[in-house]
Amino acid sequence: MVIRTDNLSFSFANQQVVKSLSLQVPAGSIYGFLGPNGAGKTTTIKMLLNLLKIQDGSIHIFDKELQGNRIEILSQIGSLIEQPAIYAHLTGKENLINRAMLLQVNTNRVDEMLKLVRLTNASDKKAGQYSLGMKQRLGIALALLGDPKLLILDEPTNGLDPNGIIEIRELMISLVKEQGKTVFISSHLLGEIERMATHVGIINNGSLLFQGNVKDLENISQPQVHIEADNTVDAANLLKRHNFIVNDINNEHLFVPFTSKQQIGEINTLLVQNGITVYGINKQHKDLEKLFLNITKSN
Numbered sequence: 109m110v111i112r113t114d115n116l117s118f119s120f121a122n123q124q125v126v127k128s129l130s131l132q133v134p135a136g137s138i139y140g141f142l143g144p145n146g147a148g149k150t151t152t153i154k155m156l157l158n159l160l161k162i163q164d165g166s167i168h169i170f171d172k173e174l175q176g177n178r179i180e181i182l183s184q185i186g187s188l189i190e191q192p193a194i195y196a197h198l199t200g201k202e203n204l205i206n207r208a209m210l211l212q213v214n215t216n217r218v219d220e221m222l223k224l225v226r227l228t229n230a231s232d233k234k235a236g237q238y239s240l241g242m243k244q245r246l247g248i249a250l251a252l253l254g255d256p257k258l259l260i261l262d263e264p265t266n267g268l269d270p271n272g273i274i275e276i277r278e279l280m281i282s283l284v285k286e287q288g289k290t291v292f293i294s295s296h297l298l299g300e301i302e303r304m305a306t307h308v309g310i311i312n313n314g315s316l317l318f319q320g321n322v323k324d325l326e327n328i329s330q331p332q333v334h335i336e337a338d339n340t341v342d343a344a345n346l347l348k349r350h351n352f353i354v355n356d357i358n359n360e361h362l363f364v365p366f367t368s369k370q371q372i373g374e375i376n377t378l379l380v381q382n383g384i385t386v387y388g389i390n391k392q393h394k395d396l397e398k399l400f401l402n403i404t405k406s407n
């Protein structure tokens with residue numbers, strides 16, 4: 109395991125915000141740390157980075173206990189937490205050169221990092237003029253400068269537009285696939301984590317509700333096929349006769365548990381061939397709130 113916490117707990121004054129958390133993050137994974145606002149994600153991440161002192165439990169990173177091996181461990185972690193520490197009056201490239209000198213890293217890596225996060229064309233622009241997405245990517249480039257084995261990112265897609273989110277997602281996937289890194293990434297968006305993570309930990313009110321690989325999560329999160337049609341009653345009867353499970357019907361909408369892309373095609377063909385007008389058909393993820401209900405029910 110790249111990260112292992114055992115019964116990690118933390119309180120602010122008398123409010124316990126992390127409760128007996130035992131995380132297991134395998135090497136080469138994108139571990140999505142998922143939970144609503146205030147769940148305790150940032151507090152956990154601060155403990156992983158030794159920015160908050162552990163009160164109870166333990167943290168092992170790279171199979172070594174964090175407290176006793178702080179410098180060795182932290183030198184192999186790149187992180188982005190809250191706002192990236194960027195100098196607005198310097199260009200993107202100057203920000204990276206500055207950090208490279210601080211870390212005593214060869215400045216040759218600067219251009220490489222700019223390319224990796226697709227900021228080469230904006231490298232001579234002042235970082236203060238960057239869009240939010242560009243700032244996040246510069247923050248990730250800064251985190252990657254020292255060639256860390258582990259990247260820890262706290263809600264890196266917060267406030268980004270859909271394109272910015274896709275860019276971060278693709279970057280994470282390539283870092284793991286092509287460079288063998290391990291990525292620990294927090295988010296409050298289920299759909300986003302499902303699209304990039306290999307492993308998931310779900311936290312609510314400081315407690316871990318679920319941990320496993322993303323396939324196990326799909327079983328609980330049950331994506332649905334959402335169908336919008338002119339006659340949902342006939343459509344539902346037709347689908348049932350063809351052995352589809354129909355979960356929910358209301359007005360012009362009905363829902364079938366998702367199994368594959370092919371299944372969506374089959375449903376569409378079946379409905380259309382039987383004279384039902386399909387206004388829309390798509391895969392729909394459950395939101396975090398519904399997922400919590402499912403987890404509670406299945407426990």
Ligand SMILES: Nc1ncnc2c1ncn2[C@@H]1O[C@H](COP(=O)(O)OP(=O)(O)OP(=O)(O)O)[C@@H](O)[C@H]1O
Pocket residue numbers: 120125143144145146147148149150151152263296
């Ligand atoms: N410095 C602090 N002093 C007191 N309480 C705090 C402090 N920092 C966080 N908390 C509280 O701890 C709880 C967990 O916060 P935390 O920031 O870890 O959650 P989070 O999952 O990262 O949520 P968000 O995405 O909103 O940051 C919240 O109830 C928060 O109000």
